[in-house]
Amino acid sequence: MEWSVYLSGEIHTDWRERIVGDAQDMELPVVFSGPVTDHGASDDCGAHILGQEEKKFWHDNKGAKLNAIRTRTLIEQSDIVVVRFGDKYKQWNAAFDAGYASALGKPLIVLHDETLTHPLKEVDAAALAVAETAEQVVDILRYVIRGELSR
16 A cells, blocks of 8 residues: 655654655655745746736735645645644634644644743644654555554
8 A cells, every 4th residue: 555645744854844844764654745835936826827916815815724735635635744843924824734634534743842832732632643843754555555664
């Protein structure tokens, strides 16, 4: 079986690349997907494709809806959803993705630093696992896919 894992959330660090690289090194049967991580493209896609808007609200609204087509479709098709919360920016989209995945009954792994444990307690409560490092996420994938403990 090939597993589909959706990687959601923070886009300013290399956590996705570390998970994908380690999973490939372990030859785990996983296909990864995620949101568009080019911040400019993600913000401006609606206005670029459908036309400019005078008000920022409508500019953002168009982009959010186009991004939701991708996000919702890929989360619905996934076997596991991993959501990373970083400490620099408010990641409302990550919170939405975690809630959406949970509402669909998708197994949810939340990834964040220990300093965010209290503010994310409700999100963490919806998760089946809460990790603090990308390496822990890969170890979780290895265990649930192969039944093997980490290195």
